[in-house]
Amino acid sequence: MSPQIPRAVKSPRLIKVLSLIMMAFLFDACGSMKTASKAAPLKAGFNVKKVVLKNGLTVLIAPNPKLPIVSYYTLFDVGGRDEGPGTTGATHFLEHMMFKGAKKYGPGEFDGLLEKSGGVTNAYTTNDMTVYYQNIPVEFLDTMIDMEADRMQNLLLEPVSFESERQVIFEERKMRYENSPDGLIFLALMKKMFVGTPYGNSVIGDEADLKALSRDQMMVFFKNFYVPNNAIVAIAGDVDPDKVIAKIEETYGKIPASKDLKDLKKKSGEEAFKSHALLGTEYKVYATNPIPKFVMAYQADKVGTRKSYVMDILAMILGNGGSSYLTQKYVKSDNPILSEISLSNFNLVHSGVFYFAGELMEGQKIEDVKKILEGDLKDMCEKAISARSLQKAKNQILAQGYSQLKTNAGVASTIVRNEKWHGDYNYGLKEMETYNSITESEVSKSCKETLENSKSIFISTSDKYPKTAETK
Amino acid sequence: MKMPILVLAAMAFSINAFTAETKQPQIEDSIKRLNWNGIEVVYIEDNRFPTYDMTVYFADGALSEKKGENGLTIHSFNLMDSGTDKLSQQEILDQMEFLGTDFNADVTHEFTTMTVSGLTKDLKTSMTQICSLMRSATFPESTIKKELDLERTSLQSMVASPQALSERVFREISMANTPYAYPVAGKLKDLKDLKPAALRARLDYFLDKVKKRIYITGPKSVLSMEKILADECHLKGNQTDFVRSVEKPVIRPAKMEFVFVPVPDANQVQLRIGRFLNYNEIGDKNLDALASDFLGGGFTSRLMHEVRVKRGLTYSIGAFISSQKQYGRSGISTFTKNQTIDKLIEVIDEAVTKIQKEGITDPDLDRSTSGVVGAYPFKFESNPAFLGQLLLLDHIGKPYSDLFDFKDAVKKYNAKDVAKKINDIFGMKKQTIFVLGDKSIEPKLKALTKKYGPLKVVDYKPYL
Numbered sequence: 060m061s062p063q064i065p066r067a068v069k070s071p072r073l074i075k076v077l078s079l080i081m082m083a084f085l086f087d088a089c090g091s092m093k094t095a096s097k098a099a100p101l102k103a104g105f106n107v108k109k110v111v112l113k114n115g116l117t118v119l120i121a122p123n124p125k126l127p128i129v130s131y132y133t134l135f136d137v138g139g140r141d142e143g144p145g146t147t148g149a150t151h152f153l154e155h156m157m158f159k160g161a162k163k164y165g166p167g168e169f170d171g172l173l174e175k176s177g178g179v180t181n182a183y184t185t186n187d188m189t190v191y192y193q194n195i196p197v198e199f200l201d202t203m204i205d206m207e208a209d210r211m212q213n214l215l216l217e218p219v220s221f222e223s224e225r226q227v228i229f230e231e232r233k234m235r236y237e238n239s240p241d242g243l244i245f246l247a248l249m250k251k252m253f254v255g256t257p258y259g260n261s262v263i264g265d266e267a268d269l270k271a272l273s274r275d276q277m278m279v280f281f282k283n284f285y286v287p288n289n290a291i292v293a294i295a296g297d298v299d300p301d302k303v304i305a306k307i308e309e310t311y312g313k314i315p316a317s318k319d320l321k322d323l324k325k326k327s328g329e330e331a332f333k334s335h336a337l338l339g340t341e342y343k344v345y346a347t348n349p350i351p352k353f354v355m356a357y358q359a360d361k362v363g364t365r366k367s368y369v370m371d372i373l374a375m376i377l378g379n380g381g382s383s384y385l386t387q388k389y390v391k392s393d394n395p396i397l398s399e400i401s402l403s404n405f406n407l408v409h410s411g412v413f414y415f416a417g418e419l420m421e422g423q424k425i426e427d428v429k430k431i432l433e434g435d436l437k438d439m440c441e442k443a444i445s446a447r448s449l450q451k452a453k454n455q456i457l458a459q460g461y462s463q464l465k466t467n468a469g470v471a472s473t474i475v476r477n478e479k480w481h482g483d484y485n486y487g488l489k490e491m492e493t494y495n496s497i498t499e500s501e502v503s504k505s506c507k508e509t510l511e512n513s514k515s516i517f518i519s520t521s522d523k524y525p526k527t528a529e530t531k
Numbered sequence: 532m533k534m535p536i537l538v539l540a541a542m543a544f545s546i547n548a549f550t551a552e553t554k555q556p557q558i559e560d561s562i563k564r565l566n567w568n569g570i571e572v573v574y575i576e577d578n579r580f581p582t583y584d585m586t587v588y589f590a591d592g593a594l595s596e597k598k599g600e601n602g603l604t605i606h607s608f609n610l611m612d613s614g615t616d617k618l619s620q621q622e623i624l625d626q627m628e629f630l631g632t633d634f635n636a637d638v639t640h641e642f643t644t645m646t647v648s649g650l651t652k653d654l655k656t657s658m659t660q661i662c663s664l665m666r667s668a669t670f671p672e673s674t675i676k677k678e679l680d681l682e683r684t685s686l687q688s689m690v691a692s693p694q695a696l697s698e699r700v701f702r703e704i705s706m707a708n709t710p711y712a713y714p715v716a717g718k719l720k721d722l723k724d725l726k727p728a729a730l731r732a733r734l735d736y737f738l739d740k741v742k743k744r745i746y747i748t749g750p751k752s753v754l755s756m757e758k759i760l761a762d763e764c765h766l767k768g769n770q771t772d773f774v775r776s777v778e779k780p781v782i783r784p785a786k787m788e789f790v791f792v793p794v795p796d797a798n799q800v801q802l803r804i805g806r807f808l809n810y811n812e813i814g815d816k817n818l819d820a821l822a823s824d825f826l827g828g829g830f831t832s833r834l835m836h837e838v839r840v841k842r843g844l845t846y847s848i849g850a851f852i853s854s855q856k857q858y859g860r861s862g863i864s865t866f867t868k869n870q871t872i873d874k875l876i877e878v879i880d881e882a883v884t885k886i887q888k889e890g891i892t893d894p895d896l897d898r899s900t901s902g903v904v905g906a907y908p909f910k911f912e913s914n915p916a917f918l919g920q921l922l923l924l925d926h927i928g929k930p931y932s933d934l935f936d937f938k939d940a941v942k943k944y945n946a947k948d949v950a951k952k953i954n955d956i957f958g959m960k961k962q963t964i965f966v967l968g969d970k971s972i973e974p975k976l977k978a979l980t981k982k983y984g985p986l987k988v989v990d991y992k993p994y995l
Contacts, residue, residue, distance in 0.1 A: 380624065
């Protein structure tokens, strides 16, 4: 067994890759038609049994008998966005504590039993959600269901491990932000772009908040959000859906729904997420990278809008792969000014950001590169978008999508997210139709709206900058 | 019950193969061995997706590079897409990406692999293009220069990635005085020596002189690749094809070293503890897997328990024992805050020493044994990963049955065997203790020299 990378906070790039999963299974459906049962309609999507328990817990079961293994995903609709002033990092800290013991399965037992079975477990927290997952042998599934139900209802938040885990999180924070120029620049991007909104907080948390966070505060947070009517469970693998659902009803079914959840959610309504970013501003942030890095970011749509899909395609056309427009122009040209560049369309549940990220070639100056980039924006859309580049982007989406669905974990993570974001585990079918219907002129129009007619924020990092962040 | 869309019309292997009544042939039967133009082909049929994965194994790696050729092998494969007489790099990349075809190469000291994956509907076009690159890449000087400039920038930026820098410097230091120490991709100073003619000659050597084996997974239609590989790639096997081996495997006596690599402004310290494993220490992969899992695999391993769970000293810690045909490596990898580096080394030392002095108990071992056995089916979930394991077994000359006998083989080891293995491999007196961090932690490390020997302070730059 290779060393496990514990408890991750998901990076924006990963989110982008994962978002591509959603569209992939349509192709799977098409591709399987030749070999699958003729009774399977093209638009059936995944074979999933869905039930909603009386307490509001949504359960999705996707059988796959290939091997006696199972992937088990639990999504809670709570993330960094749900934290208030002074409690940044609470969601992520709670994620760590979820592995530290509950009433029936005490400290050490969750990991101990799971790893003894041959399973692996991990979790991640984003701005919008918290996801726990396990890959386990099927024999362990009943115990796994029991353990998950136990910690959803009876978390201990045991004081000794609460303190030791706080220290662990400080080290994680350093690893992900302070000692990682990429992590640091992304943190700065989120803080500046979403200043004054719940998305402007650090998901791992500010150091002062982490130091001050109390066990009582966390328990309130846990009771508010770790409730069945705020969760979705997805299980993919070698299972009989009816038997699994019976076991889930027997265990999770006893957990009462929260009556307060609706009111808590109202507090974080759409208005709270309206960006107040100081567009047109440049920021310089000290980091340990000797060669400057930068992001140039624009406001973008929330997840699920038609424009969000158009911008996905645009990001692929401009920045995905060695033949993409940006890589050819700035990295592989005869006089390269950048050693790398990428483009991301990061759609959150309530908002979004579309951003260039790059690293300079040695000897280049950040001021010069910024000027060149901004100058090129005027005709970038015209030059980059064509029928061929549009089709290439769609093909790349298809190829990337397949690889994501080759494991149970890929299937479970796809259906649980689709169910949460769109209320339909099979929403990828609709998304694929959307992607396929996007035209060259539509991409061109959105490109011009964003790159030619909108303002951006520009953030760079370097070890030559003063150690206090500076606003220009 | 609805019919599954993700139906496994022709599963690679049966569920029954993994139950108590395991019948090895059920798994073995899913592996087809073919002979294409004198080259052995290993094929696993997989009809779930209209995609394919194909890997060509070459029985030589960076070890045969002569003086002035460091990094030549990996660059000859990685820069294959830099241009031909007919196509520029931009045109090549555009065509490959348009088809959604992925191509990459990996070079170790002992062997080389080249992998292509893509959609079956475009297999003919993609593979024909790959063959064209293999045979007609000209490595245009101007393109090569640009690519190597990018590589220089990337290496120079590595100081900002303490984990990556640690892996690179630690690997070379802990394997010093062996043929395996030098990075397969070469160093900054080697990049200037990579010239078009040398790259082309190196690629031709691999294509024409080195023994090859091919590993494929996908629907049956991918077997049409045979004709393309013969007619377009001109790949064929000969009895005289070269197989890399070191005639007299190197023996590197294990000794304790204490090394510090200062980097500017680091508020976290990287720690690696490990060593080179001689060929006579690497025989038993199953015991290696069990011992490294017990010591540093997962959240319930001995080290994770002592270092993170009990003391909150780190976010993650792991241990590994890995090997190829004639050498291996072992290591413990972790990090901590500047203030606690001495404590971290001390706790790891105590944990390993305790195993040496007191052994481990059967219930303790049971966690690892059950764990690695329970995790066994995951080795097969992805066919490309499964093929990768078969490739490694072929490389080291072990039968595939080693893979299928894994569960029984692991169960035969007792606590004494595992404790002995941990002591043999990870005993602190044999290790390179490697610390990378801010200059300010040096006094803390010097305070440990009585126990770990003189502290050697090393500049990271010559390792780039």
